[in-house]
Amino acid sequence: MADLFRTTEVGGRYAQALFDLAEETGALDAVRADLKSLRAAWGESADLRRAMTSPIISADDQRKALVSIADAAGFNRSTRNFLGLLGQNHRARDLPAVIAGFEVLYAKKTGVVAAEVVSAQPLSAAQSKSIQSALRQALGRDPELTARVDPSILGGLKVKVGSKLFDASLKTKLDQMKFALKRA
CATH class of the missing domain: 3.40.30 (Glutaredoxin)
Structure with missing residues (x-):
């Protein structure tokens, strides 16, 4: 499972956008904590992985699922909005790469x-x-x-x-x- 959490070109672009948003809104640590929770959930839930990677589940359904997860977990507004966008763009399958890319950016910024x-x-x-x-x-x-x-x-x-x-x-x-x- 850990092998999934490596950055890709698409994941890196989305990660950069989320990182920039989190920095602008002063929510860098909160967004990072949200992504850590998502990473754990991705690793623990085969249903979540199937739902987010299935080509037959619509982008709108993926968006709704990600937003519901964010709401239930009490995620930061920036994280919630970003997850909605990720689902809407039918990029939920790239979530592990986004998380990996965000971690790289966070490590560079904070040491x-x-x-x-x-x-x-x-x-x-x-x-x-x-x-x-x-x-x-x-x-x-x-x-x-x-x-x-x-x-x-x-x-x-x-x-x-x-x-x-x-x-x-x-x-x-x-x-x-x-x-x-x-x-x-």
Whole structure:
């Protein structure tokens, strides 16, 4: 799912428009919080993903759905209006790319370093704190940690900071061992 959240040309243009609007209205942090909620909802709800990516659902129905979600969640007016426009233009399927593009713009503006940690099981508070401390030491500043569980990695961790990926997952190590054995 995380692979969906990368920027595209269209997503980047919409993200820039939303970012500019949020900056002008002084709602940058509120819009960012709204988009984080949307990102979580996108990841958790197969129904939401189907509704927003289906070519048979009309643009008006997608607009109504996005506006309803924004209203129910109490999103900022700028976010709500933007989501309505995204649905109206039949671009709801580009929502993950818009969110990714917005995060890139936000990070450039504020200097925030976002780090995604993927583990096979949920991290304890002590583990999260330890990872945060190690990243702080490596990066020279506090990262904003997002944790995600992916049982398919079997064990270990994957840590992504910007475009860099540190993969210490058991699945990757086993795949590397399998490849080495095939070459032998």
